[in-house]
Amino acid sequence: MALLRGLLARLAVLAAVLAAIGLLPWLARRDPALTVLRARYPGREATDTALAAVRADLGLDAGPLRLLQDRAAGLARGDLGTSWVSGTPVADTVLPALATSLTVMGAALAVVLAVTCAATLPALRRAAAGRPAGTGGIAVTGLAALPEFLVAALGVAVLAAWLGLLPAYGFTGPRHLVLPALAMGLSGGGVLARLTRDALGQVAAEDWVRQWRTAGYTRTRIMRGLLRRALPPLLPQTAIIAVSITGAAVAVETVFAVPGLGRAALAAADAQDLPVLQACIALLVGLGFTAGLLARAAAHRLAGPAEAAAPAVPPATGSRRGAVLWIACTATPLLIAVAYGLVRSGAVATGSRLEAPTAAHWLGTDELGRDVLARLGQGALWTVGAAVAACVLSYLLALALGFAPRLAHPLAEACNSFPVAIAGMLVVVLLGRGQSGAVVAVAAVSWPPLAAHAAALAARARTAGHLEARLALGAGRWWVLRRHTLPLVAGPLASHAGLRLPGMALGVASLGFLGLGAGPDSPEWGASLARSLPYLERAPLAALAPAAAMIAMTLAVMAAVSLPRAARRT
Numbered sequence: 001m002a003l004l005r006g007l008l009a010r011l012a013v014l015a016a017v018l019a020a021i022g023l024l025p026w027l028a029r030r031d032p033a034l035t036v037l038r039a040r041y042p043g044r045e046a047t048d049t050a051l052a053a054v055r056a057d058l059g060l061d062a063g064p065l066r067l068l069q070d071r072a073a074g075l076a077r078g079d080l081g082t083s084w085v086s087g088t089p090v091a092d093t094v095l096p097a098l099a100t101s102l103t104v105m106g107a108a109l110a111v112v113l114a115v116t117c118a119a120t121l122p123a124l125r126r127a128a129a130g131r132p133a134g135t136g137g138i139a140v141t142g143l144a145a146l147p148e149f150l151v152a153a154l155g156v157a158v159l160a161a162w163l164g165l166l167p168a169y170g171f172t173g174p175r176h177l178v179l180p181a182l183a184m185g186l187s188g189g190g191v192l193a194r195l196t197r198d199a200l201g202q203v204a205a206e207d208w209v210r211q212w213r214t215a216g217y218t219r220t221r222i223m224r225g226l227l228r229r230a231l232p233p234l235l236p237q238t239a240i241i242a243v244s245i246t247g248a249a250v251a252v253e254t255v256f257a258v259p260g261l262g263r264a265a266l267a268a269a270d271a272q273d274l275p276v277l278q279a280c281i282a283l284l285v286g287l288g289f290t291a292g293l294l295a296r297a298a299a300h301r302l303a304g305p306a307e308a309a310a311p312a313v314p315p316a317t318g319s320r321r322g323a324v325l326w327i328a329c330t331a332t333p334l335l336i337a338v339a340y341g342l343v344r345s346g347a348v349a350t351g352s353r354l355e356a357p358t359a360a361h362w363l364g365t366d367e368l369g370r371d372v373l374a375r376l377g378q379g380a381l382w383t384v385g386a387a388v389a390a391c392v393l394s395y396l397l398a399l400a401l402g403f404a405p406r407l408a409h410p411l412a413e414a415c416n417s418f419p420v421a422i423a424g425m426l427v428v429v430l431l432g433r434g435q436s437g438a439v440v441a442v443a444a445v446s447w448p449p450l451a452a453h454a455a456a457l458a459a460r461a462r463t464a465g466h467l468e469a470r471l472a473l474g475a476g477r478w479w480v481l482r483r484h485t486l487p488l489v490a491g492p493l494a495s496h497a498g499l500r501l502p503g504m505a506l507g508v509a510s511l512g513f514l515g516l517g518a519g520p521d522s523p524e525w526g527a528s529l530a531r532s533l534p535y536l537e538r539a540p541l542a543a544l545a546p547a548a549a550m551i552a553m554t555l556a557v558m559a560a561v562s563l564p565r566a567a568r569r570t
Helices: 002-022 032-040 048-058 064-076 090-128 137-144 148-162 175-204 207-214 219-255 261-271 274-309 320-343 372-401 405-415 420-431 435-462 465-472 477-499 501-513 525-535 540-569
Strands: none
Touching: 002 064, 002 274, 002 420, 032 048, 090 175, 090 219, 090 261, 090 274, 137 175, 148 175, 148 219, 148 501, 148 525, 148 540, 175 219, 207 219, 219 261, 219 274, 219 420, 261 274, 261 420, 274 420, 320 372, 320 540, 372 435, 372 477, 372 501, 372 525, 372 540, 420 435, 420 501, 435 477, 435 501, 477 501, 501 525, 501 540, 525 540
């Protein structure tokens, strides 16, 4: 029954998204007829007669309901429609792109499994022998902190541009598959490896493991038991990683010029080619939904009634001194850059373009002669400021939905399968490009885990023993909500939202990198990285500086998160 509810919720959300895309001509600020006219007939004057002819050809003059009915009837027949821009069948564009994306995603999943197995096998052996499994140290943590678009940019810089080991662009042979697969799979492998090692550490502390060792079971038998006990709670996480790979296809395929669904969807959103955009998003989101349902079914089959016994909170790992050292090493350079950016100018100086580091410009200058370090500090305010705004929006939405668990749980489960890049494309078509659109897009996909947490906190607050006594003494429902339930939910939820701030900042940066967020001339980190990639060989620091800043920010927050647990351990 739970799987059926999840399937229905996903189908309802997907139908709503496809309907919203169909209504974009009436919701968006831009007229799609003008965009299609310029694409089909370059140089033709946009007169009222020409625009009316385009609207009639697209069926826009019949109204939104007729357009939605025609699109739904076509999809029911298996007809994906005709491209508004090229006039060719959508299937001729989408199906080859689907095959390419599935190839890249399959290779990325292979990278995820390879990284997870390589990082987990030593921990599994130690756990079976009765030694601490550990978390994997800086290697696993560093991989987990790398977003896909950042790995793609670094791959182009190091392995393609500097070392020349692999091709940077195109998709004509197996060698072109390596960099996209690594970019899409390394981060997910790091996350899954960290979660697996944490789960093994928790399971290894259970009584049955000691009993098996005392009874003389072989290490191989104990290792199989540990895996069977630890894997079911991790399977839903693998679904989230599969969804992240689906979303990463947009950025990675754009960076490496891979003709897949992600690149086709981004081009369709930019051209307002709604039939192609609908088909691409339906397939991308459908892949994520399918992964989620399969993972839930596998977890239910493997775990059975024992799944609920798995601890939900990771064990305390590391030391307080190590966490403080990591925070100092990663946060201090960022604070210096912000201070430097506030006192220095990032003005254009074309006479000093792409200069090497000097005493006047510590990290050199970019393609317009602007100080790279000053722009880096100013970009921190853009990126983190937008992330804070998205965090506040997500928090408020999750807090409201937390008191309606029957609505929050299915919506959160379905919306959790929407990558931020897809939300960004929809927001751009609706609102246009800009940092405010990036904030809305990141908030739209960041609230589900917060809403699930808020629902759990609200349910726990309602079952408190002293609550019945207060109600018996005459306390009203609104008084209980304001003075009892809300304080128990709002505080822990705010802490949880703060922990997700780095991920939201990376989401804002990814949209800026794709051109879906901040403008190309803004100092926002993602936009700065995208703008500097063509000049890697002449001014590498202009691209590496925002990349290093994003990594340092994520590592600093991860170290700060581990600090309270390390303090409790000591």
